[in-house]
Amino acid sequence: MRLPTFLLRAGLLLQIGSGQVLGTDAHLLRHSQDHIDCPSGSRIQRELGPRLSGAASILAPSSPGWHQALVRATSPRINPAFVTSVEPATEQDVQETIKYSNHIGVPFLAVTGTHGWPTTLNDVQGGIQINMRRMNHIELNRDGKTATVGGGVMQHEIVRSLSEQGKMAVTGLCECVSVAGPLLGGGHSMLQGRRGFAADNLASARLVLANGSAVTVSAESSPDLFWAIRGAGHNFGIVTSLEVDVYDVEKTWTMIVLTFTQDKLEIYFSTWNRLEAEHTDVGLLVLNGIFARNPVLDSDHPLVNLQIFYEGENDVADKYTSAFFALGPVLNTTVKDIKYGDLYDVGGFGLTSPVCRKNENILGYPNSLDRWDPDAMRAGFDVFSDLTAPEKFATSAWLLESYGRKAVAAVPAAENAVAPEERSLHLLSSPILWWAGDDEQDRERAELYGKRMQEAVRRGNPALPHTYLNYAVGHEELPEVYGRDVARLAKLKRLKKMYDPNNRFGFYAPIR
Incomplete structure (x- = not known):
């Protein structure tokens, strides 16, 4: 049930390159x-x-x-x-x-x-x-409530393995990412509206520490370390296996994709805001917006796209789709009865999809938000349009993500190291810039325009900036990714000093 032709027509992924790996670059x-x-x-x-x-x-x-x-x-x-x-x-x-x-x-x-x-x-x-x-083993445990997963398992492997057994776990979005990596930084998910973040669904883990010793971490064993690895885990060790919660696959999914021209941008975001204000419990309903170019439909500007995913019959989903259809999309497609095991591939995030290409840089400039500011998004869109007009950056995309709030917000902030801000700022704005080659001027141009997009969005959201840790670029201060609570930051620093005094795990959102 893969739909690459449709996604290209919709302008979501048009012109994205083959991602050819050049072995002697x-x-x-x-x-x-x-x-x-x-x-x-x-x-x-x-x-x-x-x-x-x-x-x-x-x-x-x-x-x-x-x-x-x-x-x-x-x-x-x-x-x-x-x-x-x-x-x-x-x-x-x-x-x-x-x-x-x-x-x-x-x-x-x-x-x-x-x-x-x-x-x-x-x-x-x-x-x-x-x-x-x-280390890519996957085993559904006897109780049927958890699975043991190797530290090298990819998302496509766990989704397919568990779905064949009528089960599913809370994982990331793209099939080409690992299971452990996103979880250690929190882990947004298609299932989070009902099940919380991926980190909220970790039952235990085996961890190799900086001195080479191996330990089991769970609520009963090394609870402080267990707290830390769920949200700041890249700083504390290498996960060799995880025990994660699993759930029954109950229903099939529906995907609706709508494409709008850029003149609808302001009402698109106003509609999104209104719907989220009116419906705080939407079940398993995911909105995935994308700015992307499709010169067949608009040779001058990127298009404004929206994917709506939902499980089973969903009255709230009907209200969402009706409201967005009323805006007059230039293209629309509906796909029903999608099995959970096929959902990511059908949605355009599968192993062979362009978003999983390699060796084409990838640079993001994210923001986490509680609502869209239409004027700010227009300002950012115009910068994105300028950057992507030349062919060099034309395959870039701006992701606009809302995965669900209820179960995420229900987890107490003290439960793990996921920043409390990540639970309250549920919208993700992420310009993803792709370009091939290692020309320094191209990189500088991408960084300049990326910062301008990020700053434009932040001007419309005056609260202190917050960035989802797994989307962080590397220049962020600790409070921006780990949260601004002084006591939480002090606890993270104390645990870092205890378990990794020489900062051997100091290369991914390092705690200093």
Whole structure:
């Protein structure tokens, strides 16, 4: 039930490139050339290899597949410099790799989906990449209420595995991201209106700490650390497995996609605001707006699109769709009876979708909001229109997300480290800028225009800015991503000092 043709017609993803991976890109060569003072890959293979299980592997710059192993969804802009890539198969492999890295004094970074985009990832220089993909087991536990998931599992794997057993878990949106990564930073989800964030659905985890020891964290075991990893988890260890809550798949889904020309922008956002003010309990109903170019329908401006997803029969969804249809879309399509296991692929977020392409930089300038300011969104839209007029940036998209509020708001702020602001500021405004190549002027242009978009939106929302941690760019101050409560920040800093005194996990939204 994939609908790439329709999504292209709707202007959501038109012209997005193939994401071809170039195995000998010049920006990757520096991984093996620029760090002559670091231990060589061959030395690490020789010394670390005997300490790993037979199913693990170590790649050096001379190994087949080396360049492919380093390509990220966000490269070349985000380009950590590695001398070796370790692919562990067991928890002990992860432990041994961390212990060895500590012994020889080099940094390490765990990766799975490689979609992280904070600039702080570039602080990894001459390090060891720990690619978790071999740890991709999924097991539905006997009680049918939880599943145990390996630290290297991708979203498409857990969605398909569980849905085949009539179950579903709270995960992110794109099939090409990991399960663990988004959860550690909170984890917005299609299911959050009824089930909360992904972090709210973690029952326990196995975690390898900075000293190489492995611990179980849960409400009963290391509760302070359990609190911290649910919202700030990238700072405290490498997750080798997770026990997550699962739920019965009960009904099929409907997707409605509407496309408007830019002259409807103000009433589009006013309608959205009105509907959300009138209906605070919408069940499993998700709004996903997108600014994107489609020159077939408008050669001068991006289009304003809206995807409405909902589960089963939903009276509130009918009110939403009627209100937006009344605005006069130039295109509309409805797809019914979508199985949950197919939902992300049908919605345009599947493994083969353009949003999962690699090696085309990706840069976001997000804001979390409680309502849309139509004038501010118009100002930001005009900047986006200017940036995307040239072909170089024409495949960029501006995401406008509302995943549901009720269950998220019902979780007490003290339950975990997810910022309280993330529970109250439920709208996500995220210009996602794509461009190919490593030209410095292109990067500077993207950053300049991205900041202008972000600032335009913030002028219409005078509250102190807040950014969803998993969308953070890397320049944010701690209160902007972890929340402004002084006591919570102090607790995070105290736990960081306790569990990672040498800041070995200091490359993703680092707590300093």
